[in-house]
Amino acid sequence: MTGALVWLRDDLRLADNPALRAAIxxxxxxxxxxxxxxxxxxxxxxxxxxxxxxxHSLTALDGELRDRDSRLVLRRGAAAAVIDALVAESGADxxxxxxxxxxxxxxxxxGIKSALHDRGIEAHSFAANLLWExxxxxTGQGEPYKVFTPFWRAAQAMPEPRHPLPKPRDxxxxxxxxxxxxxxxxxxxxxxxxxxxxxxxxxxxEHGAHQRLEHFVTHALEDYDQRDEPAMAxxxxxxxxxxxxxxxxxxxxxxxxxxxxxxxxxxxxxxLRQLAWREFNWNEHFHCxxxxxxxxxxxxxxxxxxxxxxxxxxxWRTGTTGFDLVDAGMRELWHSGAMHNRVRLxxxxxxxxxxxxxxxxxxQWFWDTLVDADSANNAGNWQWVAGSGFDAAPYFRVxxxxxxxxxxxxxxxxxxxxxxxxxxxxxxxxxxxxTRQRALDAYAEMRxx
Numbered sequence: 001m002t003g004a005l006v007w008l009r010d011d012l013r014l015a016d017n018p019a020l021r022a023a024i025x026x027x028x029x030x031x032x033x034x035x036x037x038x039x040x041x042x043x044x045x046x047x048x049x050x051x052x053x054x055x056h057s058l059t060a061l062d063g064e065l066r067d068r069d070s071r072l073v074l075r076r077g078a079a080a081a082v083i084d085a086l087v088a089e090s091g092a093d094x095x096x097x098x099x100x101x102x103x104x105x106x107x108x109x110x111g112i113k114s115a116l117h118d119r120g121i122e123a124h125s126f127a128a129n130l131l132w133e134x135x136x137x138x139t140g141q142g143e144p145y146k147v148f149t150p151f152w153r154a155a156q157a158m159p160e161p162r163h164p165l166p167k168p169r170d171x172x173x174x175x176x177x178x179x180x181x182x183x184x185x186x187x188x189x190x191x192x193x194x195x196x197x198x199x200x201x202x203x204x205x206e207h208g209a210h211q212r213l214e215h216f217v218t219h220a221l222e223d224y225d226q227r228d229e230p231a232m233a234x235x236x237x238x239x240x241x242x243x244x245x246x247x248x249x250x251x252x253x254x255x256x257x258x259x260x261x262x263x264x265x266x267x268x269x270x271x272l273r274q275l276a277w278r279e280f281n282w283n284e285h286f287h288c289x290x291x292x293x294x295x296x297x298x299x300x301x302x303x304x305x306x307x308x309x310x311x312x313x314x315x316w317r318t319g320t321t322g323f324d325l326v327d328a329g330m331r332e333l334w335h336s337g338a339m340h341n342r343v344r345l346x347x348x349x350x351x352x353x354x355x356x357x358x359x360x361x362x363x364q365w366f367w368d369t370l371v372d373a374d375s376a377n378n379a380g381n382w383q384w385v386a387g388s389g390f391d392a393a394p395y396f397r398v399x400x401x402x403x404x405x406x407x408x409x410x411x412x413x414x415x416x417x418x419x420x421x422x423x424x425x426x427x428x429x430x431x432x433x434x435t436r437q438r439a440l441d442a443y444a445e446m447r448x449x
Contacts, residue, residue: 002028003175005086007035007079007097009105010374011128011245012057013206014064015167018126019096026094026122031174032072033086034058036185039078041391042104044292044375047368049337050243052195053204055306056130060205062182069169074180075200080112090175094119094186098128098245100312101286102375116446131249133363134286144278146289147391151283152276166371185389197335202240202371203320209241213255224267230329230340231413238374240338242278249275256390257407281380292367292379293360300388303446306356315429316351317365319405326350328418335418337371342408354435356442359386373428387443395443397434410437 004023011017012034021225023030038045046054062072083095095116109125116123117227120411127133137155145151189195203211216236224311241247252275256268288296295301315321319330329343339347351362363382367373373382383389387397419425 002026002094003092003099004028004030004094004096005083005090005092006030006032007083007095008032008061009097009100011035011098012061013209013246013248013250014061015129015206016164016248016251017039017098018128018166019098019124021165022096022124022126023094025170026096028172029090029175030070030172031086031090031092031177032070032171032398034061034072034074035079035082036074036076036275037079037082037108038076040080040104040108042290043108044367046190047370047373048251049198049369049371050367050373051187052198053188053202053240053244053337054372055182055295056204057187057246058182060207064206064303065171067169068171069412071179073177074182074185076185078179079108080115083112084115086177087116087119089177092175093121095123097125099125099133100281101130101134103285103290129245130282131253131275132279132283133157133160134283137283144283145280148280153279155276155279161250161253163254164248170432187438198337198371201338202334204240204244204246206246209238209246210251211243211357213247213252217255217260217264219270221264221267224271227270228342228413229408230343231409231411231417235340237338239377243372243374249279251390259376278377280390280415281376284380285376291383292363292375295388296383296390297388297392299446300386303388304356304442305358308357308377310354311353312355313357313361313387313430315426316347316355320426321350321378321430322421322426323350323401323411324415324425325401325409328415331418333366333369337369339370340403341415343414344381345385346399346401346404348382349397350401352382352386352441353395354430354432356435356439359383359388396440398439400432400436402432 004026006020006023014020037043067378081151100106113123132155135159137151146152183408220234223232226232227234237250238247242249253272256272260268277330284296317330318328321327325343326347329339329347333339349361351357352359352430365377370378380389384392387393387395401407
């Protein structure tokens with residue numbers, strides 16, 4: 001009797017899952033497994049908010065599998081050892097997975113594939129989580145694009161992304177192997193339980209992802225041209241679902257190319273451009289060193305970051321800087337695990353430029369508090385703000401949070417949602433003009449050195 005393992009990672013869905021489809025076509029039993037790997041070298045453990053999401057996404061996925069007389073097998077440990085053990089326990093003669101693109105993840109996957117082949121076990125990987133894999137969109141010289149607009153232009157000239165695969169109606173029974181108890185993984189916060197806002201804001205899982213997508217297309221897309229206004233419900237809120245692969249970019253792409261009214265098409269194109277920025281960040285992550293810790297532009301290794309007092313960074317983290325847009329954004333982040341993109345730019349710029357704090361400090365805080373944090377987008381966007389990444393904002397571009405507030409939240413609807421109008425506000429912790437000049441002087445010092 002043959003059988004297959006489907007090893008899920010950032011692709012927690014049944015629909016449009018090429019690895020799952022290949023396992024079904026392989027014949028025999030199909031065992032779907034998720035490995036919580038906090039042990040393999042270079043693998044970065046998920047942050048606290050992401051672990052909350054993961055718990056609920058795995059619960060939802062297990063429910064979908066049980067509706068098809070299957071189940072999700074959970075194991076914890078270094079992936080190479082876990083997959084090796086599961087192959088032996090299940091008698092599988094094939095293992096299928098969808099590709100990952102971070103350097104540490106690629107090394108783990110390549111090692112497992114080689115070890116399986118040496119044992120005569122089939123091992124196949126598939127494109128599932130990016131529209132354009134990082135080696136497919138290159139310059140005429142075979143180099144990665146380092147500026148987004150040419151990357152996007154070249155991507156649009158590629159063949160249209162494939163159509164999504166349907167969700168399987170039935171699944172072969174899994175092998176009789178043991179599974180961990182999800183509750184024993186302690187992914188949820190308990191002492192204290194700070195996740196009430198996350199529960200109010202999100203429904204993790206494939207069903208919740210498609211509800212979000214349909215709501216965006218049918219209700220919010222028409223207002224997407226106002227997406228920079230944080231008080232407007234004009235964004236998709238799909239980023240955590242894409243991060244965990246509960247919906248695929250192929251599904252999003254073709255839904256946005258589907259039956260749209262003429263007035264929606266311009267906004268759909270603008271949204272797909274944002275989806276392509278996600279692809280661009282993964283392109284950067286693939287072709288560079290670990291962008292979560294290393295400046296892509298190595299001249300920033302000489303940047304004179306301040307050793308800021310912990311109390312200053314804590315005021316930023318807790319939303320008590322005295323700048324209302326920054327404080328509203330940081331409080332939204334803590335409550336809901338998310339933050340409006342325009343406000344993310346303002347809060348990140350304030351930390352990096354006005355406080356002159358190393359971007360890696362902010363990246364780590366967002367990694368721990370965002371439900372959509374992944375290694376490419378979180379680090380790539382922080383490096384963009386810092387000026388040290390691909391196609392980065394010039395270091396001399398400093399987002400003035402007061403001007404951003406006047407421009408994008410003039411009636412303070414967003415601010416009052418998170419910072420009550422009757423709250424006694426602290427004095428602004430810095431002078432914006434003086435700290436902007438300090439940042440420009442630091443940039444000039446770096447260039448001289």
